[in-house]
Amino acid sequence: MQPGAFDVTLSGMTDGPMPDRFVGLPPHLPQVPHEPYVPGVAPELAAKRYFDIMDQRRSVRFFSDKPVSQETIEWIVRTGGTAPSGAHKQPWRFVCVNDPALKREIRLAAEEEEREFYERRASRRWLEDLAPLGTDASKPFLEIAPWLIVVFALVKTDDGGQVYYREESVGIACGMLISAIHHAGLVTLTHTPSPMKFLQRVLHRPEHERAYLLLPVGYPAAGCTVPDLRRKPLEEAMVVNRPAGGAGDGQRIES
Numbered sequence: 668m669q670p671g672a673f674d675v676t677l678s679g680m681t682d683g684p685m686p687d688r689f690v691g692l693p694p695h696l697p698q699v700p701h702e703p704y705v706p707g708v709a710p711e712l713a714a715k716r717y718f719d720i721m722d723q724r725r726s727v728r729f730f731s732d733k734p735v736s737q738e739t740i741e742w743i744v745r746t747g748g749t750a751p752s753g754a755h756k757q758p759w760r761f762v763c764v765n766d767p768a769l770k771r772e773i774r775l776a777a778e779e780e781e782r783e784f785y786e787r788r789a790s791r792r793w794l795e796d797l798a799p800l801g802t803d804a805s806k807p808f809l810e811i812a813p814w815l816i817v818v819f820a821l822v823k824t825d826d827g828g829q830v831y832y833r834e835e836s837v838g839i840a841c842g843m844l845i846s847a848i849h850h851a852g853l854v855t856l857t858h859t860p861s862p863m864k865f866l867q868r869v870l871h872r873p874e875h876e877r878a879y880l881l882l883p884v885g886y887p888a889a890g891c892t893v894p895d896l897r898r899k900p901l902e903e904a905m906v907v908n909r910p911a912g913g914a915g916d917g918q919r920i921e922s
């Protein structure tokens with residue numbers, strides 16, 4: 668046991684005879700004291716301040732080529748890596764690209780997929796939903812932004828072990844990565860060229876890594892604009908306890 672660690676009996680695991688399925692399992696990790704994060708202000712204020720920062724986050728599609736240091740990207744990736752994950756398997760890899768030739772290769776391959784998507788693969792409904800955002804198959808930001816972070820989800824750990832809740836774990840890590848990018852005063856776009864398999868080939872990633880998101884990272888271009896979107900108000904996003912009556916009460920859609 669490490670110095671400062673204290674032993675804790677995990678409830679239900681050591682009382683009475685050990686069930687067969689626990690025999691031969693690795694020992695549990697030593698428990699160490701939890702160091703709480705103390706914001707120094709009341710939770711209401713701390714939560715509101717964080718909201719005020721995150722409420723300014725927008726997906727940006729017009730980037731400047733102003734450089735961003737690798738150190739900045741490293742801190743951002745470290746933050747992504749603080750995410751919780753199923754059985755702590757950390758099923759992610761963040762491939763960070765700043766080589767202009769490689770960015771160009773990614774842009775050309777992504778645009779090829781995107782042309783196929785806009786011209787053939789996307790349903791009419793999908794195109795209707797995308798129309799207000801004004802997106803198309805052209806992705807110059809993949810070359811202009813100083814960095815591309817390509818997030819890969821691991822279907823197995825690097826040593827061939829099982830992973831659990833891969834989608835949820837990598838999704839949470841991406842959320843934390845995006846908040847770290849924003850917090851650093853940078854912008855990104857959650858980009859999902861569909862399908863993304865070309866990224867595995869272009870970036871020489873092994874078979875157990877699946878491309879998950881492509882995030883250009885940098886500064887917004889001068890005069891950058893964003894679609895005038897509205898976010899769901901709290902009353903629509905949040906439910907406290909449950910509505911009176913049966914399942915779905917209050918959410919019935921009139922036919």
Ligand SMILES: Cc1cc2nc3c(=O)[nH]c(=O)nc-3n(C[C@H](O)[C@H](O)[C@H](O)COP(=O)(O)O)c2cc1C
Binds near residue numbers: 727728800859
């Ligand atoms: C999973 C996911 C995939 C997305 N894929 C794309 C994409 O491929 N291209 C794009 O321009 N925007 C993409 N977006 C960005 C959304 O259009 C954007 O988040 C949404 O319009 C809300 O705008 P905001 O991020 O500025 O609040 C994606 C967002 C998410 C969460």
